[in-house]
Amino acid sequence: MARSRKTRTKKSTAKRRFRPMRWLTRWALRLVSVVFLIAVVGTALWSVLNPPTTFYMMQESRRLNGVDHEWVAIQEIAPIMARAAVAAEDANFCLHWGLDIAAIRAAIDEGSSRGASTISQQVVKNVYLWHGRSWVRKVMEAAMTPLVEAIWSKRRILEVYLNVAEFDEGVFGVEAAARHYFGVGPEALSNVQAARLAAILPNPKGRSASNPSSYVRKRAASILDGAATIRADGRNACFQS
Incomplete structure (x- = not known):
C-alpha cells in the first residue's frame, strides 16, 4: 500500500x-x-461608423494647430472622383483581395516600393496604423489588409480612402480638397478637377491641383484615360453601379 x-x-x-x-x-x-x-472588433466598427480622425491627422493637427477635414458620403462625391482615384493609385482595385501580388513583384524587381501599395493598404495604414517605413508597420499592414477586405465592401474602402487621404498641408478628404482647390463641393467636381486631385495624391504637399505643373497636367490627362478604361472594361463594378 x-x-x-x-x-x-x-x-x-x-x-x-x-x-x-x-x-x-x-x-x-x-x-x-x-x-x-x-x-x-475594430475593423467591424469602422465598417459602419466613420473614423472621426486618424493618427496622422492628429499629428498634423497638433503641428498646424488644426486641419481642414469634413466627412462626406461616397454618394455625395462626383463618380469621376472615385474612378480617378482608382486609376491613379490602384487600377486593379476591384480585382485583388487587398494585396496586389503582381504589383509587389514588379516593385521588388525594380528595387522600389512605389506602386505596390493598394488603396486597401493605404486605408489600413491611415486608419489603424501610422506613417513611416518601419518593417513592423509593414507587417501589421499586410496582416490587417485582408481582414479589412473580408469585412468591408470595396465601396466602403474607397469611401474611407477618399475621406482620409491628404490633399495638401492640413487638408484631408475630398470634401475639404474640392473646396480648398476649386471652391466647389465634391459632388460638383468636373472630370479635369477630379483627375488633378488624384494626380497630386502621391505627393500632396509638393503639388497643386489648382495651379498644376506640367507634370501634374500630364498625369491628370493619363488618369482621365485610365478612369475611362476601367469604366469601359468593368473594373469599376465593385464600387460604382
Missing part, C-alpha cells in the same frame, strides 16, 4: 511540474487570440 501511495504521489508531482515552454505557448496563443479579436 505504501509503495502504491508513493507511486501516485510521484505521478501527481510530475503532473504539477512547471513546463516553461508549454506555459509560454499557452499564453502566446491567448495573446494572439485577444489581438485578433480586438482587430476584428
